[in-house]
Amino acid sequence: MNGISQTLDPAIARSLLRELGESARAFRFEVAPNPCVGAAVLAGSKVVSRGFHRVWGGPHAEVDALRLAAESSVPQSEWDTMLVTLEPCSTTGKTPACVDAIKRSGIRRVIVGALDPDPRHRGRGLEILEEAGIEVLVDPVPSPLQDVAPHFLHWNDNERVRRPRPWTIAKWAQTLTGQLSPPEDIGGGRWISGPTSVAEVHKLRGRVDAIVTGVGTVLHDDPRLTVRPMGAPGLAVDPSNLSKGSPPPQGPARIVLDSWLRTSPTARLFEESQDGELAGPVVIVALPGADPIRRRALEAAGATVHTSRGMDRFTLDLRDLWSWLWSQGYQRVLLETGPTLLRNALDAGFVDQLRIYTGNVRGGEGESLAPWLTEAKLLERLHRESGQDAVLEAFLR
Ligand SMILES: NC(=O)C1=CN([C@@H]2O[C@H](COP(=O)(O)OP(=O)(O)OC[C@H]3O[C@@H](n4cnc5c(N)ncnc54)[C@H](OP(=O)(O)O)[C@@H]3O)[C@@H](O)[C@H]2O)C=CC1
Ligand SMILES: Nc1c(N[C@@H]2O[C@H](COP(=O)(O)O)[C@@H](O)[C@H]2O)[nH]c(=O)[nH]c1=O
Ligand SMILES: [Zn+2]
Known part of the structure; x- marks a missing residue:
């Protein structure tokens, strides 16, 4: 994550991603087969909100974090970065695509902990954000996904996709x-x-x-x-x-x-x-x-x-x-x-x-x-x- 600007120390970003991943794990039985995902909205190095995918069919972590940020005292004009443990989704499923919510929020930079393991979606969310002029960084350290959502990898295995x-x-x-x-x-x-x-x-x-x-x-x-x-x-x-x-x-x-x-x-x-x-x-x-x-x-x-x-x-x-x-x-x-x-x-x-x-x-x-x-x-x-x-x-x- 060497590209992160001066306002956010890469070590802090990485440890926050890890913490979000661990906390998201608490919802694993509620959200499966969806992965456990955590997200945070930042203003500079200040964490404005932490959001999670909490129930299957309910809002994704990015949307939850944006909702909580809107309820905080930090004005939207100051939100600059979102950290999210998994690549934001780019298609409408049970809920609308998160990339659209991120684009609307005015956030300028998204730091992602892991790419979507589903080959049909992998990388697409990041491309859409980049096309919208949002800076995208992917943590090169092995993803916390294996730790926090082994069931999601299972869900995406080849036999099951076929x-x-x-x-x-x-x-x-x-x-x-x-x-x-x-x-x-x-x-x-x-x-x-x-x-x-x-x-x-x-x-x-x-x-x-x-x-x-x-x-x-x-x-x-x-x-x-x-x-x-x-x-x-x-x-x-x-x-x-x-x-x-x-x-x-x-x-x-x-x-x-x-x-x-x-x-x-x-x-x-x-x-x-x-x-x-x-x-x-x-x-x-x-x-x-x-x-x-x-x-x-x-x-x-x-x-x-x-x-x-x-x-x-x-x-x-x-x-x-x-x-x-x-x-x-x-x-x-x-x-x-x-x-x-x-x-x-x-x-x-x-x-x-x-x-x-x-x-x-x-x-x-x-x-x-x-x-x-x-x-x-x-x-x-x-x-x-x-x-x-x-x-x-x-x-x-
Ligand atoms: N404690 C609990 O959580 C629960 C307890 N129970 C209790 O369980 C008891 C009933 O259990 P049980 O008799 O085992 O009934 P099940 O509810 O498991 O029903 C079994 C019947 O389903 C039909 N069936 C159709 N296809 C299949 C298939 N591929 N595999 C299996 N069954 C199939 C068969 O009847 P057919 O060949 O006629 O189609 C079979 O006899 C009751 O006493 C009830 O109170 C029930 C639910 C929950
Ligand atoms: N016996 C038993 C359960 N049984 C399940 O609940 C069903 C009854 O559903 P309903 O008619 O909607 O109330 C019953 O047929 C069986 O599937 N559930 C439980 O949580 N605990 C219990 O001890
Ligand atoms: Zn999403």
């Missing part, structure tokens, strides 16, 4: 012995995690494009799979996200893998949504041989029925299905289902991220997924508490 599929977060609640169904006399034979965790899950549902479940869960639990505020106004969905089109205003799509259309047309999935409840469209995925009469009844109840290839005569092929989900525009999906579908999705390598709630419940029924929780398969583990429950968040290798 055959895209949604980023998939598997969330489940388990008893102390790792089972997904509690004993009959606890939680109505259904609930393992406590109210704080359930509220968190509604927030997570509000930050995905689709929720995928298996018909076993629909038959046993008769779930709604909607986003609900759970008595805490504003907790489930951030309205500022909604207004930007993410997640879809009606809530994430509810997708049921149901080879033979065993879902009942009177399932709670089809009930009208209540006030404050976001109920996405219901899509049922079946094998081509499923009964047409059942299909018509489900369509009359409000479902869209999609037929998909079987891996054999009896089981839907997850590989085709995950490609189809992507083709429908579902980029980030939540797998909220029972052990049968969870195990198949884990075995097929289609789970990218885990959120597991362990409740203080002894015993339970059904298969334990504990073998999946061996350290060897997890990256970036985070253990935390949620009310009375223990939570494990991780990326899968």
